[in-house]
Amino acid sequence: MSDLPVELILDNMSDLVFVMRLDDSNDFRYVKMNSSAMRAAGLTSMAYGATFYDVLDPYEAEFLDKQYHHALTTVKPISFLFSHGGQIGETKLDIVRAGGNPHVIGTVRDITERVSTEQRLRREAHFDALTGLMNRHGLEERLHTSLAEAEKTGSLVAVMVIDVDSLKTMNDTWGHLVGDAVLQEAARRIQGVIRKEDIVARIGGDEFILAVHIQTRSDSILLAERLRVALSAPWVHNNVTMEMSASMGMALFPMHAATFQEVLRLADEALYKAKQKPGTHYECKE
Structure with missing residues (x-):
């Protein structure tokens, strides 16, 4: 003993x-x-x-x-x-x-x-490390609640897909560090337009997805116009002025589709149409 x-x-x-x-x-x-x-x-x-x-x-x-x-x-x-x-x-x-x-x-x-480690791992699983926005996993988790709320209250959800078109040019011209800074700047500009309770995620590459509660279709057009202005303004980085541009496609839940997968598909179709035009443009599902 x-x-x-x-x-x-x-x-x-x-x-x-x-x-x-x-x-x-x-x-x-x-x-x-x-x-x-x-x-x-x-x-x-x-x-x-x-x-x-x-x-x-x-x-x-x-x-x-x-x-x-x-x-x-x-x-x-x-x-x-x-x-x-x-x-x-x-x-x-x-x-x-x-x-x-x-x-x-x-x-x-x-x-x-x-x-602390568990919280960090959970955050890494649901948030984009570069921009601090939600990633695809975080987006899907939040959207389930958001769409259920829209169905309950009878409101609309504007689902928008945004591509930062100028990213490739800036990557090729200035390098990927500048490209990363472009994505961070785009994220800041998007967040500056929407409300804190709205959903925004970066789902990879140059693509962002927004889900915003609105009351009428005209609200979605006002939102898209504000984003167009924000994302087309020149950007000054390291004393160099660079042109930014983005394409946006939008569809409304449940006006245009009854599931997120379908409304996202329609928003992607609208995005494709927007990309056919030069500069920063948006298209909304009719």
Whole structure:
């Protein structure tokens, strides 16, 4: 058997350990913490005998008190996430009923880095790294809700496909770094026209897709005209003035089609017609 004292073992654990005792008044009181727990919570042994409400923010105290009381009613240990001081901890609660009042041992593992990595991976799966806009996966996820809302409220959704026609010329003339900057500028200009709640995504190459809630077909023409003006304005980059141009095709849900796939196909057809004209133009499904 090991001769290491339990105190030394606890104080060398990276996990936080809190031991709480339920008193006769049904209040949990601190009876033991390891060094990691004290540092993370900003407490010392002076907190022994105190309740959550004595030493924590009222919101945190209420949350933890409910979790610890809930642990007493379950057969299996419970676990939950808890944020404190910018750190995220995964807490597991175990019950000890060795005569007298029960104790709850809370073991907390810092998962801040893991959560941050998971959030980054989720963002990378749904957002375009270059422009910060949604990608195709993010677009499909948002559109399901957006189109359902349009059906419920009886509004229209203008679905627009935009190709930045000037991208190839700028790539060939100035290189791909400038081409990337062109796409970022196009994204900024598009976002400057639409509302925060509207949907815009870059789905690859020089192509963007918008989905904007409107009330009438004339609203879609006004939107397209504002985008035409925004995307045809010259762009100054590194003291060089460059001409920007884009082609836009648009169709309306559910006026022109009852599914997103179909309305997108019609918008693509309108885009093809717009591309036959020089400069920045838009076409809308009749």
